[in-house]
Every structure is written in C-alpha cells, then in structure tokens.
Amino acid sequence: MGYAINFGQVFEYLPYLAGGAWLSLQIAFLAFCGGLVLGLLGAFAKTFGGPILRRIANAYVVFFTNTPQLVQIYFLFFALPEAGILLSSYVAVLIGMTLNAGAYLTEIQRAGFSSVRQTEMEAAETLGMSRWQQVRYVIVPHIARVLFPPLSNHYILMTLGTSMAAIFGVEELTGRALNVNSETFRSIEVFTITGVMYILVTLVASAILGVAGRALFRAKMRIV
Amino acid sequence: MLDRILEEAPRFFTYYNLIFLGGALLTTFLLTAFGCLLGFLFGFLMAVARGTTGWLLFPIRALAFLITESFRRIPFLVTLFIVFYAFRGTGISWSIFWVALVAVVVIASSFIAEIIRAGLESVHRNQWDAAAAMNMSTVQALRYVILPQAWKVILPPAFSFFVLFIKDTALASQIGLVELTFAGKVLNNRGFSAALVFGTVLILYFILSYPMTRFGVWLEARFATSRHR
Amino acid sequence: MQHLDIVDISARYGSHQVLRGISLGVDRGQITSLVGPSGSGKSTLLRVLVGLLPPETGHVSFDGQRIDYSNKKNVKAIRDRFAIVFQQYNLFQNMTALDNVTIAPIKIRKRNRAEVIDEAEELLAKVGLKEKMRSYPDQLSGGQQQRVAIARALALKPELLLLDEVTASLDPELVSEVLDSIRQLAAEGMTMIIVSHEMGFVREVSSTVAFMVDGKMVEVGSPADVFENPKEARTREFVNKILQH
The missing domain is CATH 3.40.50.300 (P-loop containing nucleotide triphosphate hydrolases)
Incomplete structure (x- = not known):
C-alpha cells in the first residue's frame, strides 16, 4: 500500500492550527501560574514547615511525580463524577496539569530556597540591613536568578505536555490536529506540521524567556 | 464514591483482572526499559556524531543535530501519532508494541543524546589532547579515557529520564497499545468504578516508579561523592 | 642534516x-x-x-x-x-599513575604487558614515585602528577x-x-x-x-x-x- 505525501490540502488549515497553538500556550501559562503558587506553598512547607506540614507536602510531591499526568486527569475527569463532582474536560485538564506542575515546581523552588547561602545572609547583616531589606535586596533577587532557568525549562516542557488535553477533547493544537486528520485523512502531513508548529512555538518561547532571564535577573540561561 | 468502591472491590480484584493488570504493567515496564536502552545506544551514537569535525561528516552531524533538537520539542503524543501513521502509510504491519517502541526510542535517544553530550563535555578537553598525542583513535580515547570519566555524569540523569518516561508511556494507550493506562480504560469501560480502576492504576504506576526514583537519588548521591573513580 | x-x-x-x-x-x-x-x-x-x-x-x-x-x-x-608533556599534566583522571604510564604501550602499541609494566615501574622509580604507582592523579601533588606525566611520555620511548x-x-x-x-x-x-x-x-x-x-x-x-x-x-x-x- 503506497502513501503519496501531499501537504497542499493541510496547509489550508494552518490558521486553524495556529489558533490551537495559542490555546496550548494559554493552558500551559494558566497551569504554570497555578503550579507556581502551589509549588511555592509546597516549598515553604518543606523548608520552614513543622513535621506534619512537611510530611503532607512531601506526600503530595512524591505521589504526583511518581504517577502519570494522564491518569491523574483520567481520575479527575471520570472518577470525581462518582462523588458528584462534575468537571468540564477543559477544567479537569487545567486542574490536573496544575496539580502536577505544583509537585515538580515544589522541588524546583525548594532547591532554589536552599541555594541561599548563610554567608550571603551574614554579609547582608553586617551591612546593617534590616530583615525586610535582606529579603528584598538579597534573598529574592538571588532566588529569582537561580530559579528562572529551571522554571523556564519546566514551562517549555509543560507547553509540550498540554498536548494531552486533546485526549479529553480540548481543541488546542493537538486536538485541532486530530480534527484536521479526521477531515482530510492526511495523517502523516497533519502530525508532521503539528510537530513543526510545536517546535516553532517552543523555540519562540525559549528565545523570549532567554532574553527576559538575562535582562531581568542576569540569569545564566541554557534552556531546553 | 467510597461505598461503590467497597462494593465493587471483590468483583474487581479477581484473578483474571489482576493478571490483566499485571501483564499491562509489564508492557509499560518493557516499553520503557527497551525504549530507553535502545535510546541510550542511539543517543550515544548521536552525541558522538554531533561531536565530530570536518566537512566530510557534516551530513551525519546535521542529521544528529536535527533529530535531537526537533524531537525534544515535539510532544510525545504527537511523535506517537507521526510514527503510528508513518507505519500505516508505508504499509509495514508491525504489532502496536513495536510501533510504540519506535516512538519511545526516537524521543528517548533525542533526550539521552543531550545527556550524554553534556557528560562527554564534562571531561576536560585536555584529556582528548593527551589521548590524541599518544596516538589513540577517537574510539580508543572514548573507551579508555573519556567514557570511564563521563559515565558517572551521564548515568544519574539518564536514569532519571528512564523513570520519568515510565509515566510518559501512558500516552501510548492513545494508539491502542494495551499498557497499564489502556488496561484501566478497558476495565472502566466494562463498568467498574472509575475511582476504583484509575485509583488502582495510579497505585500500580507508583509501585513501579517510586523505588526507581529512590534508586536514582541514591545513584546520584553515590556518584557525586566520587568524581574520578 | x-x-x-x-x-x-x-x-x-x-x-x-x-x-x-x-x-x-x-x-x-x-x-x-x-x-x-x-x-x-x-x-x-x-x-x-x-x-x-x-x-x-x-x-x-x-x-x-x-x-x-x-x-x-x-x-x-x-x-x-614524538612525546609531549603538557603544562596541565593532562593525566587520565580515571587511571592510576601506573596505568597512565602503561596504557599507550599496552593498548595502542600492543607491546607485551609484563615487559611494559616492568619498564613503567622503573620509570616511575626514576622520577621518584615508586610508592605512588597505585595512586590516582587526584591523590597526587602537582609536582608528583607532572613527574608521572614525564614518565608517561618516556614510556613511549620518544626520539x-x-x-x-x-x-x-x-x-x-x-x-x-x-x-x-x-x-x-x-x-x-x-x-x-x-x-x-x-x-x-x-x-x-x-x-x-x-x-x-x-x-x-x-x-x-x-x-x-x-x-x-x-x-x-x-x-x-x-x-x-x-x-x-
């Protein structure tokens, strides 16, 4: 059985697919922001919390980082209704990705916290800085500089991760690719173009984050 | 939700269902393990290819660059679809496990190539110089000098990638491979409570992944203490 | 000439x-x-x-x-x-002093192993490192490493x-x-x-x-x-x- 490659028909759908890519970026951004907050709470709990709080944060991280995001979302989407909680596919995906991101971002941010060295604090103290000034001028800039590259990397990975929203019928880039595929049956072309669009989207995102990181935080960027 | 789980549990945890889930778990593990082992092999070749010099080897270098740089920016789900339909288009009728394996190998070799490249670069340039001055070929230098130093830098992140990918293979359910996630969907479709089924599936993934995560942490700590030997 | x-x-x-x-x-x-x-x-x-x-x-x-x-x-x-001794010694970090000296004669020149080891021990003794033969580069001082590097170059019998x-x-x-x-x-x-x-x-x-x-x-x-x-x-x-x- 031969298959003649023909991109022409699929190119007509480029604007439609581009719209999907925009949605992918939005989902990744929302889930990332939610995950950042969750991760901040988790990192605080793990760094400064008491034994119980620490254990809870730890269990959260260990569970979510050792199970697949897809099955986590399956659970939210199919199992929660059994408890009377109905989520739309978009919301289920968003919550699932946020919870998952929160676990990974807890670990990343905790590592960032622990990179603040005692000597730096002592130096700040000898300069006569108040507690608040130490936080404002020493700790936060330091943490931002250390955290920006790994957070950027995770954001890029999450952008790729949004493709699993398609499985739940969300019409982001992969979801729209599935639609185009069932209309045109030009499967190889559709998914190749989709792949290229993911490459372009993440390259642009990497470039923007790289410039931002160097300009804002003088971070040493080496992004995926 | 809870009473439904309790009520269905005896019917769910039957010999047949457990065998079914166990087999699916094994498929998940084998897909990841074979995929990453082959990925390690091809990743190594690509890392070495990217390190070559001279215009004669330019096509190889360019190809390795293109593969590693592009497939790390394409979602695994999309790669699965590309490979799946490429097999269908060319009319090769491999079983779905092998199709999924090809997709895993493509992604794994792209990521592991970068891990290996970073590992090789962690060995100081002067080790290559000394090897060359003693008339070692590239292969001899890699074998006697570079790899014995680089593998401690390579192994921990490569193993982390393997553990990470156990979970990513859940996506292979989307092209119809009966691995753990697909098995969950089948049982759910047979009418079992989604909470019971996917809860069990989550726990099975955890049982597979968690010990390996711990092992990875141990590996990293162990190698971090002894850089040279 | x-x-x-x-x-x-x-x-x-x-x-x-x-x-x-x-x-x-x-x-x-x-x-x-x-x-x-x-x-x-x-x-x-x-x-x-x-x-x-x-x-x-x-x-x-x-x-x-x-x-x-x-x-x-x-x-x-x-x-x-020709043999060269580098400023930064460039000893192979994964090998003992003795292995550094013997690797090229044994593996690259395919000479008799026992003979090469005998010679290497002699060379290391000559640069005053007989006791440090089994040490790795990171266990040696800079001067000791440099002398291993000289022994390594001499083991190649350079002209x-x-x-x-x-x-x-x-x-x-x-x-x-x-x-x-x-x-x-x-x-x-x-x-x-x-x-x-x-x-x-x-x-x-x-x-x-x-x-x-x-x-x-x-x-x-x-x-x-x-x-x-x-x-x-x-x-x-x-x-x-x-x-x-």
Whole structure:
C-alpha cells in the first residue's frame, strides 16, 4: 500500500492550527501560574514547615511525580463524577496539569530556597540591613536568578505536555490536529506540521524567556 | 464514591483482572526499559556524531543535530501519532508494541543524546589532547579515557529520564497499545468504578516508579561523592 | 642534516594568527628552549609539532623526512616518535599513575604487558614515585602528577620529547623536583624542546635558546649569546625584564 505525501490540502488549515497553538500556550501559562503558587506553598512547607506540614507536602510531591499526568486527569475527569463532582474536560485538564506542575515546581523552588547561602545572609547583616531589606535586596533577587532557568525549562516542557488535553477533547493544537486528520485523512502531513508548529512555538518561547532571564535577573540561561 | 468502591472491590480484584493488570504493567515496564536502552545506544551514537569535525561528516552531524533538537520539542503524543501513521502509510504491519517502541526510542535517544553530550563535555578537553598525542583513535580515547570519566555524569540523569518516561508511556494507550493506562480504560469501560480502576492504576504506576526514583537519588548521591573513580 | 627542521611554520586558532613563519633547527641529543613573553606562540608550536593543530604554511622534517600534517598516517607515525608533556599534566583522571604510564604501550602499541609494566615501574622509580604507582592523579601533588606525566611520555620511548611549561602550574617548592627529573634526562642525551619560564634552568641545560615574540622567531643562539649578548632590541628588553625580577 503506497502513501503519496501531499501537504497542499493541510496547509489550508494552518490558521486553524495556529489558533490551537495559542490555546496550548494559554493552558500551559494558566497551569504554570497555578503550579507556581502551589509549588511555592509546597516549598515553604518543606523548608520552614513543622513535621506534619512537611510530611503532607512531601506526600503530595512524591505521589504526583511518581504517577502519570494522564491518569491523574483520567481520575479527575471520570472518577470525581462518582462523588458528584462534575468537571468540564477543559477544567479537569487545567486542574490536573496544575496539580502536577505544583509537585515538580515544589522541588524546583525548594532547591532554589536552599541555594541561599548563610554567608550571603551574614554579609547582608553586617551591612546593617534590616530583615525586610535582606529579603528584598538579597534573598529574592538571588532566588529569582537561580530559579528562572529551571522554571523556564519546566514551562517549555509543560507547553509540550498540554498536548494531552486533546485526549479529553480540548481543541488546542493537538486536538485541532486530530480534527484536521479526521477531515482530510492526511495523517502523516497533519502530525508532521503539528510537530513543526510545536517546535516553532517552543523555540519562540525559549528565545523570549532567554532574553527576559538575562535582562531581568542576569540569569545564566541554557534552556531546553 | 467510597461505598461503590467497597462494593465493587471483590468483583474487581479477581484473578483474571489482576493478571490483566499485571501483564499491562509489564508492557509499560518493557516499553520503557527497551525504549530507553535502545535510546541510550542511539543517543550515544548521536552525541558522538554531533561531536565530530570536518566537512566530510557534516551530513551525519546535521542529521544528529536535527533529530535531537526537533524531537525534544515535539510532544510525545504527537511523535506517537507521526510514527503510528508513518507505519500505516508505508504499509509495514508491525504489532502496536513495536510501533510504540519506535516512538519511545526516537524521543528517548533525542533526550539521552543531550545527556550524554553534556557528560562527554564534562571531561576536560585536555584529556582528548593527551589521548590524541599518544596516538589513540577517537574510539580508543572514548573507551579508555573519556567514557570511564563521563559515565558517572551521564548515568544519574539518564536514569532519571528512564523513570520519568515510565509515566510518559501512558500516552501510548492513545494508539491502542494495551499498557497499564489502556488496561484501566478497558476495565472502566466494562463498568467498574472509575475511582476504583484509575485509583488502582495510579497505585500500580507508583509501585513501579517510586523505588526507581529512590534508586536514582541514591545513584546520584553515590556518584557525586566520587568524581574520578 | 638536522634532526628536526622546522621551516616557516604558520598556524592560527580560528581568526587568531598565533604562529607567523617560524623556522628552527634542532640537533640530535640537544636541548632547545623556547622562551618569550606569554602568548608568543611557544606552546602552540609544540602543539603543531605533535599534530594537535595543523599548520597553515611551512613544513617540518624529521631525520630528513617531510611530515605531512594533513595526512593521518603521517601524523600517527610522527606521534610514535614524538612525546609531549603538557603544562596541565593532562593525566587520565580515571587511571592510576601506573596505568597512565602503561596504557599507550599496552593498548595502542600492543607491546607485551609484563615487559611494559616492568619498564613503567622503573620509570616511575626514576622520577621518584615508586610508592605512588597505585595512586590516582587526584591523590597526587602537582609536582608528583607532572613527574608521572614525564614518565608517561618516556614510556613511549620518544626520539624527541616536548615539554610544555612543565613547571608553570606548580607551587615554587615543587618546581625543583620536576627540574631534577629533566636534568637527568638531559644527562642521558634525550633530544628535547622545552618551553619554560625558569630562566636559570634554561640557561643551565639548553644548548640552544630560541626567543619568540608574537608568533615570530626573534633570535636563536647559545644561552650565553641570547642572555648576555642579545643582538635584537626585543630580546635585550625581555632579558633585562627577567633579570630585574
């Protein structure tokens, strides 16, 4: 059985697919922001919390980082209704990705916290800085500089991760690719173009984050 | 939700269902393990290819660059679809496990190539110089000098990638491979409570992944203490 | 006929021209020292000689035979006859001192293992490291590492030994132990090209001193000539600076 490659028909759908890519970026951004907050709470709990709080944060991280995001979302989407909680596919995906991101971002941010060295604090103290000034001028800039590259990397990975929203019928880039595929049956072309669009989207995102990181935080960027 | 789980549990945890889930778990593990082992092999070749010099080897270098740089920016789900339909288009009728394996190998070799490249670069340039001055070929230098130093830098992140990918293979359910996630969907479709089924599936993934995560942490700590030997 | 004849060698790193037409002759059993300010291309010349950096122009002859550095076989052949000791020692970090010395003779030259080990033990004893044979580089001091590197080069039985600033990375108190090893080699009649900043040592052991600046050979002569009666203004300037220190 031969298959003649023909991109022409699929190119007509480029604007439609581009719209999907925009949605992918939005989902990744929302889930990332939610995950950042969750991760901040988790990192605080793990760094400064008491034994119980620490254990809870730890269990959260260990569970979510050792199970697949897809099955986590399956659970939210199919199992929660059994408890009377109905989520739309978009919301289920968003919550699932946020919870998952929160676990990974807890670990990343905790590592960032622990990179603040005692000597730096002592130096700040000898300069006569108040507690608040130490936080404002020493700790936060330091943490931002250390955290920006790994957070950027995770954001890029999450952008790729949004493709699993398609499985739940969300019409982001992969979801729209599935639609185009069932209309045109030009499967190889559709998914190749989709792949290229993911490459372009993440390259642009990497470039923007790289410039931002160097300009804002003088971070040493080496992004995926 | 809870009473439904309790009520269905005896019917769910039957010999047949457990065998079914166990087999699916094994498929998940084998897909990841074979995929990453082959990925390690091809990743190594690509890392070495990217390190070559001279215009004669330019096509190889360019190809390795293109593969590693592009497939790390394409979602695994999309790669699965590309490979799946490429097999269908060319009319090769491999079983779905092998199709999924090809997709895993493509992604794994792209990521592991970068891990290996970073590992090789962690060995100081002067080790290559000394090897060359003693008339070692590239292969001899890699074998006697570079790899014995680089593998401690390579192994921990490569193993982390393997553990990470156990979970990513859940996506292979989307092209119809009966691995753990697909098995969950089948049982759910047979009418079992989604909470019971996917809860069990989550726990099975955890049982597979968690010990390996711990092992990875141990590996990293162990190698971090002894850089040279 | 000179043992080694370097004629009009030029070389560059990318856009940076490092050597600009270097010519130099070396006689058998003679020690030639390359001196000059840092960045003058002395180390680069050694790298060219062992084929780590292909020259752009000029040629090198060894025992009257032209070496074609663009020819892999030629480079391999010359690396069987030349050995180099690097400034940073470049010992293989994954091997013991003994393995560092024996790896090339055993694995690359395929010589008899027991014989090579015997020789290596002798060489390590000669540089005063018999007790440190089983130590890894990171368990040795800089001076000890450098002497292992010298033993490693000698195990290749080179006809020409190149020493690249072998004392430059060492603490002052470790310099003399390495220089002693080189003195011993000089007494045995090994042909050597030495890049060094140890002017007293250079004067003592060399039969020829070559002064380089900016990738050019400024003056070549006996140590007495170059240090006491330099002909060129730049040599005089350099020597005066050194003597003031």
